[in-house]
Amino acid sequence: MSAIAKALPNLRPEEMEDPKEHLMHDPLPRGEMNRMVLESMHTTTWKYWTVVTILAFLVVTCLGYAWYYLIMQGLGVSGDNRPVYWGVFLVNFVYWIGISHSGTLTSAILRVLKIESRRPFTRVAELMTAFAIVNAGLSIFMHMGRVWLAYWLIPYPNERGIWPDFHSPLMWDFMAITTYLICSSLYLYLPLIPDLAMVRDRSKGWVKTFYKIFAIGFRGTEGEWKNLHLAMNIFAFAIIPVAFSVHTIVAWDFAMATRPGWSSSVLGPYFVAGALLSGVAAVPIVLFFVRSTMKNMKYFLRPEHFDTVGKMLLIISMGWAYFYFNDYIVPWYAGDKWEKILTLFIEAGPQAWLWYLMLFCNIVVPWSVLWRKKWRQTPWLMAIVGILINVGMYTERYIIVPEMSTINRMPFTWHIYIPRVEVILTIGTFALFLLLYFAASRILPLIPNWEVQEGQEGHILRKIGKAKIPTISQID
Amino acid sequence: MDKKISRRDFLKVAGVGAATTAVLTGCGPASRYVTRQPYTKMPEYTYNGLSTYYATTCRECSAGCGLIVRTMQGRALKAEGNQNNPVNLGKTCARGQTTLEGLYNPDRVTDPIQRDSRGSTIAKKMDWNSAIQVVADALSKNKPDEIAFLMGLAPDHLFDLVTDLTKAIGAAAPIRFGALGMFEARATLVQAASDMFGQEGLPFFDIGNADLVFSFGANFLETWLSPVAQTRGYSQLRRGNPNRRGYFVQFEPRISQTGAKADEWIPVKPGTEALVVLAIGRLVAEANNITLPTAFSNADVNAAAAAADVSVDTLKHLASLFASARRPLAIPGGAALGESNGLQTADAVLALNALVGNIGKDGGVFLSPVAPLTDAYHRPANLKEMSDFVDLLKSGKIKVLFVHGVNPVFELPKSLGLEDAMSKVLQIISFSSFPDETALQSDYVFPDHHGLESWGYQKVATGTSSSVLSGAQPVIVPFFNTKATADVLLAAAQKIGGTLASTLKFTDELAYIQSKLSTLISEPDGFFSAPEINTFTASFQQYGGWWKTTDNRVAPSAGDALNKTFNTSAAQFNGDGDYFFLPFVAPVMAEAGANKPHLQETADPTTTVMWNTWVEINPDTAKQLGIQDDDVVSITSSAGTVEASVYVYPAIRPDTIAMPFGQGHAAYGQFAQGRGANPADLLSNSTNEAGDLAFASMKVSVKKTGKKRQLSRLEGVLGVYGKFGQQ
């Protein structure tokens, strides 16, 4: 208390932030807030339907038909070859797993750390997690030569008496992703329950029945709230190691291989850093579009939230850069012949522009933009930064998967990889992601209303001398 | 074909147990005819899992390698080398391995056909009786001097039969030709032997027993003469003697597959091989303190070095190698013979061998053993004779032309004008099994069986030290409605009647072959002998031929090889282009492999290109011309122009460009047609002194077309060339 008082005289009143800029200090009546969220769910314009139609068309053609074609023709229609057995499908896989970290981090970590500004946008991020894992799983299935036998990866008792081989990193991967999908779906679902109950109470007909089922009879009793908080706390703590492990295991798919460039012990944390970077960078993009296209969202999603994400991005970008150059310089220092050639190939080979694009997007852009609070609080700029970082991270995965596997220890087989049907399927997966998001935005309350309200309850402006100082009282 | 005996019956007669899987089945005389049985009447030996093996002869080239073909349930499954056959001792080349893709080729001519018009693919099927009638009419209604036969280098039994037939009707003897023979310059080799040793015959180079080999352009590990046997010799040269590893130097303007195995590659300027040989000879004589023989007295070492673009020191180094070797051997061949002074080069190389005294000695030069059933080696027609033949056709004197086993429209230089000449012939009858270019220009195609469905024999020209007759027998029932050409001719002869019928009074092809083989029963030194012809034939089939167990190479006398005089001028070149043009036979595909998909997909050993034709250009030259890999260039000689993609080849002289022969088919089935370019289109009909085609005597110009067509390579360009190229 005294520390704040000491700091205050340095600021003149006009220099002080208006506390109303913060959502937590700008409360509205609960009924009004519920109405605003419901309105945002119920408003659909012709623009919305046009985009949904286009997305649905893209999903049917670029994902549905193209995948059918891929399955029927075999992987010959993709760009894979020897030595690049793993192409864009694996890039997509790693990328989507990375995106899935957005929800986990922004939600679970911020929740665990009790960062208050997280409250309105955790759901936006958690939804991304669920849909991104769906896409990651699809990418793996697309990648398989005989996808119709994919169930052989499931350890179930069968007449052949064969189990999957748990020595294989792919099995670890399979297990980790399944766990992650289940955990993150539950973690998405838990905080949804009070909001679903809220929607249930304000709808009628079959819609009410729908929400009734998913609200599992939540009525807001003391006991229910207590259990909910407990469950959420458990999940918030539990999902962090799951999320970290899932991307470490994705990294092990590569790190366990004997290939130069891949077999590196730093790959695990490096992949986690990369996943966080792309995942968190995806948050401002979604925030920006949700804020600018959906009704009433400017109230909930404010520059301060972009600011929070921006700070995180800056730190993560630095962490990523540390790991990246670690992964880059340590093998170089080790002096392995093939690692050296690989390094040269990446930075001076026929696809070197990808490397420079990656460095620009992942280091230059965040480091130069995110220093300034004003820029961090500019939503459109943050969206652009988010997009660029995602381009950079996609490029980074592209460099790690097809480009690194171009170089192996048998130079006679070095062939350049050119993606073919993968491009279309990638468009398809992005369309699917967006389509799911568009659908969810009209089915689920995108703002965890009760969390916001709960936060606003705890935030009060306390008068200290002449100044009104924002203070927080602990609720749980 | 009134009496048909199935293999099943034969097996009962022969008493061969069905349980034996690795048995070499000698089809006795009773098994002459084979019929296909329905599955419900499956013979015992077609049980699942049991194979039957038949010995026969490979027909992919004329070397006469023995094959053992594994069959199961009436299908040929795998061609393997015949370990007994002295030519290949159980080994095969890639072409031999893929011979089954010829047998089961989807583009084979399945029935006798009559074309609507020449060059048209529309044709109507005939039955064999009317086909035989057509042949009989052609033979009887035309005057003998209006009938011509053009035959390939294999099979020999058919050539013998046609020779007998032409003799009987008083027609000109059949002309024999083959692209491999053309690129091997066989006439030059034979002429050189006769020049230097005074003895006719195909030279035999004992690579295996030498300890130093100088090869002047000879691509003996690729398609030259008898590649499998020569590769065996090479293997012996390197590792046959545990105490020494034979040394091998290759003189040629580009590194060929053979050159890639050499310890030293000397990129001599095209046309100067003879000068280099003579210069080395002179230096060898000086090093060994021999009085300088006449043959090498004209040689001017400095001038030769300058002309050949080789340093004098290199020549001295090579000469000292040659002079100090225990068993040095020099081999002439390849493009060195296909120049205007090719014979002189061949002569000079033989003289160089004579100088070190290796004529008729182990590791030296012999004359190849004379095959059974023949008095001497009869070489195929050289280009001069082919040119005369084309002129004869052009004159219109020939009314009917029979073609078998050769595809001259594709193989001969276009400038010879064969297609034009063929249009002057009233009737052309092709016996080709495949829809090749020549068959396309015929009025009738009466398809012969594939080699693996045929009877026959091949007189082995060279490759082994013993005299070999490789025997062929059908390993499966004919797959399509084809008929042995020998049977067609014999049946036609019977239809015609008269002296022809009585001369060729054989019931079928096998009877004819037996009549030939009967002379061998009493031959001494045979691998096997038999009291009478039927038993002999059975063994002949079982072992895949008959050969002597002795060394039948002829050791010629060096004669006055060293007293010949050579002139010391380089070869003459045609055309005014900037670059020497070096066509070479594609090592894997050779002249007729283009219709076999697995051969197409087998990488060329030096460039690893698959499925197409490439042009080899030195990187410096390419830079000068602004050409990169995969750029399509047009190559123009005085005879024509072709277009092909560039392979920037680091191991070729900057003043030379090279191109493989074997692709560029206008017909020949789905795998060959419309693929690549044919370097024969660039060749003039100029010849060397022995009348062989001077195929390496063109100078050409190269022009960028601006198009790009990517060559399919096995190698990753990234890892082999350029910044990331590894060694």
Next chain:
Amino acid sequence: MPKELKSPTSSANTAQDVQGIWGMVVDQDLCTGCQACVAACSMENNVPFVGEVDAGYGRSMQWIRIERFWQGSYPNIKATPYQPVMCQNCHNAPCEPVCPVYASVHSLSEDLNLQVYNRCVGTRYCANNCPYEARVFNWRDYMDPRQRPELVTLANHFNPDVTVRRRGVMEKCTFCIQRIRHAEDTAASENRDIRDGEVVPACAQACPASAITFGRIDDPTTKVSQAADTSRGSHLLEELGTIPHVTYLAGGA
């Protein structure tokens, strides 16, 4: 190396009881790069051809590839000795533990790497992890006559002892295991050991230069063991500790 032979009737145990580690020696000094082994292997093992475009894109499916590089530049240029590379049948095979469905497995009795075609789901991890790039993938249905009508006749020469693979399946050199099995069966029915030289894979059988020797490397008296035991011998990428069963004898002098 005497061994107890089961009678052929106890067939259930035979595969486990057969001993013998198979190995190969390739003499690069003798290899002339003639590609006879490549063709022989393709014909024996029903290896499909993939056509010009796919072949040039790095999808040719031959189980052996013959490598050559260049040393120096014109005029002092030399081709490195031809090096046929096939599956090295490593003792510590990196391809095996990474397969999630046990399609790439080790034969304990013969120390061979086996590929179970009908178990393969096509994750391609094994190929990715093979340091020799010896594995090839069926990118398309190269063997389906419905898609390739030319196979209707060509397929007549297919070897009935070797499975025809469909799209999405990984495959590799098997050391002609069908020939090994055949010899094992023959030897078992005659109640004897397999003789040295009794098993000859298609590549060794064809090789005109006799550059390939095959046999049991657990028996020091065999030709292959003796051939491997020279100062010229080395293994590919020995430093990885895969313990390959193919020994290369250095080319050149």
